[in-house]
Amino acid sequence: MNEPRWLDELEMAAWQGFLEAGNRVARRLEQQLKDEAGLSHPQYEILVHLADAPGGEIRMTELAERLITSKSGLTYQVGQLERRGLVRRRACPTDVRGVFAVLTEEGRELLRGAAPGHVAAVREVLIDVLDREELAVLARALGEVGRRLRD
Structure with a gap:
């Protein structure tokens, strides 16, 4: 054994x-979104990805991959x-x-209102x-970590 x-x-x-930085940043952003928009960070990210998608829709399996989450967690x-009327599901x-x-449209409007505070x-x-x-070093370094883990 080595x-x-x-x-x-x-x-x-x-x-x-x-x-430490990752946990503190995540906690702060989670609290900001909860306080200002009533969203969790994963919910905000779902809205962002849907807003960027053609027609505002993405297949659930693809969305789970983009968000690096399980299908059950995404569901x-x-x-x-969906209960809040921000997203709906439709069969393929x-x-x-x-x-x-x-x-x-309600989801798009909530996102429009939440985005400025989140970016701030x-x-x-x-x-x-x-x-x-x-920032350049951080972007390169974390980008490389992400690329290696994707492969």
Whole structure:
């Protein structure tokens, strides 16, 4: 059995910094969305993806992949949005198992109202804390992590 490669001081600082920052940013954004729009962060992301999609609709399996979530987790969140009239579901005409999530006009309006406050919170807790060089390094580094995990 190989001996584990323990993290050195710099590696541990990077790991712990990533964990703390990620958790604190996520908590702050979750609270902001809840307070200002009555949405969870996953629900907000669902609305964003639907708003960006042609016709405001995406097949549920594709939406789960885009959001990096389970189908059951997505089904729950879409169900919550559907109860509020923000999203509806429709059957896929070419596949009996396929279901589309469709953004309603109410959902589009809620998103329009929620987006400015959310972007301001993202700026406050992350973007404006870093200078342009730090943002470039962060974007490259996290982009690389994401690419490797996708493959």
